[in-house]
Amino acid sequence: MNAESVRERATALPREPGVYQFQAEDTTLYVGKAVDLRSRVRSYADPRSARIRRMVDRAERIEIAVTDTETQALLLEANLIKRHQPRYNVRLKDDKSYPMVQLTDHDAPRIEVTRDPNEAATVFGPYTNKGRVETVVKALRETYGVRGCSDHKYAGRDRPCLDYEMGLCTAPCTREIDLESYREDVTSVERFFEGETGVLADPLQRAMETAAQDQNFERAANLRDRLEAVEAFHGEGGEAVQSYDDERAVDVLGVAIEGEDATVARLRAEGGKLVDRDRHTMAAPDGQREGVPAVLAAFVVQYYTERRLPDAILLPEHHGDEEVTAWLEAEGVGVRVPGAGREAKLVELALKNARRNVGRRDECGMLADALTLDAASRIEGFDVSHAQGKSAVGSNVTFVDGSAEKADYRRKKLVDQNDDYDNMRALIEWRAKRAVEGRDDRPDPDLLLIDGGAGQLEAARAALEAVGWDVPAVALAKAEERVVTPDREFSWPKDAPHLHLVQRVRDEAHRFAVQYHQTIRDEVTTVLDDVPGVGPETRKQLLGRFGSVENVREASPEDLESVSGIGSKTARTIHERL
Incomplete structure (x- = not known):
């Protein structure tokens, strides 16, 4: 649209609050709210x-929706942004990449x-520091012997595993x-995570002092490092909020x-106690020019329209959106930009939490x-391709x-x-x-991803076991996009970043296999080469x-004619020659 088209469209709009959408074909490019639609x-x-x-x-037209109030326009804008994900809006995307600790229902x-x-x-x-969480969990396991094995391994044991020998588990599986x-x-572990640091810090302190008295200085130093991690665990951002009375x-x-x-x-x-942390990514086109205020305004509306509002929100700077301010005031939410x-x-x-890994989601x-692996930074994907058993290849x-x-x-x-x-x-x-014979110059991967379902995974694991290559393997079944492991199947949300990662690996393995299969198949000399009118492309x-x-x-002559570039004469020739 040019400037004159925009002015002409605006002239026909009412001077009322509402939402407008710039659209091209079937795509919404931008959604905005307005106190006065014509003016905006x-x-x-x-x-x-x-x-x-x-x-x-790029826009071809402008669509509007009139609302009764400015607040309705604000909330409608948020809903439309979430629904259409317009390219030119600042928009919220889910990013639940911070680690948590769970005690299973067992x-x-x-x-x-x-x-x-x-x-x-x-x-x-x-929590924001995964390394510190892992250190604390290991210390808790050494102190209280809580198991870390899967339910499958737990159910199938007739004697304690290596974790029991190492002092990491008290082996409830065999009723030790x-x-x-x-x-x-x-319960003691739960008390620690609920804020009772001494549940773990006190045993570590005693163990460190005992190790020092026994002149086992290496263990004492190790315990000292763990104690520091434990004492810092609840201190990260743990200062009480100076809340107003209500x-x-x-x-x-x-x-x-x-x-x-x-x-x-x-x-x-x-209640003056820090109880939760999370992080969210937002698409912010030309983000530096949009600036922090625009991102804050977009986040507040899009996040809180589906959640209960807090009593107050503390911001690093003012968001500068009058409609957002009016909405929060109407809802009784205090907004402050503290200076000290x-x-x-x-x-x-x-x-600091926002700056950690900004612009990157930790898919790996x-x-x-999700798969209980030490790492998944290096993944190798595998697929096979053939035409009814002919020209079989693997990627x-x-x-x-x-x-x-x-x-x-x-x-x-193959x-x-x-x-x-x-x-x-x-x-x-x-x-x-x-890999086992040292003939592959690549590092061993953290994970093998098989294109297929349980049957393909079982075949792959049989090969790994026969050769003695100890690398975890999972499969991704295309029909329902379910991740298949030896123990269970996962059905992750469609927008899960780690699902997107395995899908990319699977799709690339498939593309590479099909490409190689087509190359091999097309290199094969066939009797078709002797048929008049049939060249390489045909x-x-x-x-x-x-x-x-x-x-x-x-194939019948009619079937042959269904192929692009083959007429009735060529179809008859092929049918007669073959």
Whole structure:
């Protein structure tokens, strides 16, 4: 749209509050709110930035919705942004990448660090420092012997595992400890996470002093480091909020912007005690020009329209949106930008949390946590491709830190057979033997991802076991996008970053396999080469349509004519010759 088109459209609009949308074809480019629709839309005839000018140039029409009040316009704008995810708006995206600690709902609860807790579990966190969380969990296990094994391994044991020998578990699986005593230890762990630091700090202090008296200085130093981590665990941002008399719930927001990504960190205090931390990413086109105020205004509306508002919100700077201010005032929410004191320290902590990993979602860490792996930074994906058993090939792609590492891609010709399971077994066996025999110059991966379901995964694991290559493997079933492991299946939310990661690896392995299969298939000389009127391109079309020469031979002239570029005369010739 040009400036004149915008002015002409604006002239026909009412002077009432509402929401407007700039649209192109079936896409919403931008959503905005207005106290006066005519005046606000007319302002786009002279865009205030290059980004907005590009948006207006792309737009083909402007749609509006009139509302009764300015607050209704504010909330409708938030809902439309969430629904359409317009390219030119600052928009909130979920990012639950902070680790939490859960104690599972089990007769003998398991403790684990996770980013995807079970609904029935007792969950603590989230926390900002994963390394510190892991240190504390290990110290708790050494002190109280809470198990860390999966329910599958727990149920199948007839004698204690290595964790028992190492003093990390009291082995409730074989009743080396009775369940009542075990649950008392679990209660002590819960007390620690609820804020009773001495539950863990005191035993560590005594153990450190004993080690020092025995002149076991290396262990004493190790215990000292753990004690420091434990004592700092509840101190991170733990200063009480200086709340007003009638304020029980206070949220503290911090913002960091890098390029087109913004991170908003939120701290929650209730009754003067810091009880929650989380972080959210926002798409902020031309974020530096949008600035922190615009990001804050967008976050407050989009986040709190679906959640209960706190009594007060502490901000690093004013958001500058009059409609947002009016809405919060109407809801009785106090908004402050503290300059000093405890509240200012909390805002600074929120800012530090926002700056941590700004512009990047820890997909690899989330995947590792979800699958209970030490790491998932290096992933190798595998797929096989053939045409009814002919020209069978396998692909082996590599992703490092979530990005394709094409220099480490490999491919393999396989024995022609129409058996996906055996083809996968042969492909993994080839990779495993090269690794075990030192003939592969790539580092061992953290995880193997198999394109397929339980059958392909079982074939892959059989090959790994036969060769003796100890690398975890999972599969991604395409039909329902379920991640299959030896113990269970995961159905992660469609917007989960770690699901997107495994999908990228799977899709790339599939693409690479199909590409190689087509290359091999097209290199094969066939009797089609002797048929008049059939050149390389036509042969490729025929094999792509029917899969093999045998299928081409069995096709009728009418079927052959359905292939692009083949007329009735050529179809009859092919049918007669074959």
